[in-house]
Amino acid sequence: MTVTPALDEVDALRRQDPELADVLLGERRRQSTTIQLIAAENFTSPAVLAVLGSPLANKYAEGYPGSRYHGGCELVDVAERIAVERATALFGAGHANVQPHSGSSAVLAAYAALLRPGDTVLALGLTHGGHLTHGSPANFSGRWFDFVGYGVDAETGLIDYEQVRALARAHRPKAIVCGSIAYPRHIDYALFRAIADEAGAYLIADAAHPIGLVAGGAAPSPVPYADIVCATTHKVLRGPRGGMLLCGPELAERVDRAVFPFTQGGAQMNSVAAKAVAFGEAAGPAFTTYAHQVVANARALAAGLEAEGLTVTTGGTDTHLITADPAPLGVDGRGARGRLAAAGVVLDCCVLPHGDTRGLRLGTAAVTTQGMGKPEMARLAALVAGVLRDEVDSFGAREEVRELVAAFPPYPG
Secondary structure (H helix, E strand, C coil): CCCCHHHHHHHHHHHHHHHHHHHHHHHHHHCCCCEECCCCCCCCCCCHHHHCCCCHHHHCCCCEECCEECCCCCCHHHHHHHHHHHHHHHHCCCCCEECCHHHHHHHHHHHHHCCCCCCCCEEEECCCCCCCCCCCCCCCCHHHHEEECCCCCCCCCCCCCCHHHHHHHHHHHCCEECCCCCCCCCCHHHHHHHHHHCCCCCEECCCCCCCCHHHHCCCCCCCCCCCCEEECCHHHHCCCCCEEEEEEEHHHHHHHHHHHHHHCCCCCCCHHHHHHHHHHHHHHHHHHHHEEEEHHHHHHHHHHHCCCCCEEECCCCCCCCEEEEHHHCCCCHHHHHHHHHHEEEEEEEEECCCCCEEEEECCCCHHHHHHCCHHHHHHHHHHHHHHHCCCCCHHHHHHHHHHHHHCCCCCCC
């Protein structure tokens, strides 16, 4: 594989717009000399990158295949149909909408399909790992709907399903949302379905993080249980940045109309076609191996961090995602993120449940794409701890990071 854009394209950009060429080359250099442990990021294949930069980016295509508001959509109709067919087959869904521009756009469309302003919605509290679209007052969700938050158990860090049931009985929400940006364990979708049925509520699964693992058979699927599944196509799924919606045929028309014309205009057809490429890649046996390796790496990295003295929430992970408290090493989450960034290790911090402290949120999707395995996870855990204990200075850490990435480049060649 070779990284795109090709050198001749970069040279052309340098001649036309050297300022932006410097940005592009600088970002390629950053990704090729640092470790990417952000849980929401990954490296797409060269094929996905090629489609994103293709002439499909020029086409305006409001509407859906066979019913567009612009002419000349014959070929992009084919691309979108391929994407929909591959998505429904990959996830066993009755219907897929592949047009959402992002995960948040997908959630907005799901709410628009099922809810009206003022409806009550039950979702994971923001301080317990809920997303902005799960009721943040700074987000449309918190302004348009009445959100009630459930949480995780203070001792185990696991979702308190009895609390979910009690809140559902007390508030009778129109919808229950299950999903998180910082929950490292599998979600019991069958139990959420039972609770939603008891309350007469819709069940919306926000599977932005685990959907790639679902595609690879490394995580349970929400599709058989949720009325609508919202997801992203990047992260573990390794496609372009964007969103999608999965549902049964009975909600297909409502979902489609909620995307277009209610919440979006013309689809980004280069992104839609790139999603089709990613779905095709995810349907192969190599992706299944990859998805399981992502989880194995995450468990190895979590165990290594815990052995080095960090407190890993829930005691480990079932997914690609880890949250950990670096306080036992004498530093808070923000300080730890800054120190590690200086060392060339890129990750996020997050609010830890049942406290105002910030911890670290990291994931193994990108490093697994690079070909790293359990030995490298042990090495990364030791490096992280060494930096946070001030046993390894930023220069020494940078050298080790460069050596590791050189051995496992994101785009060989």
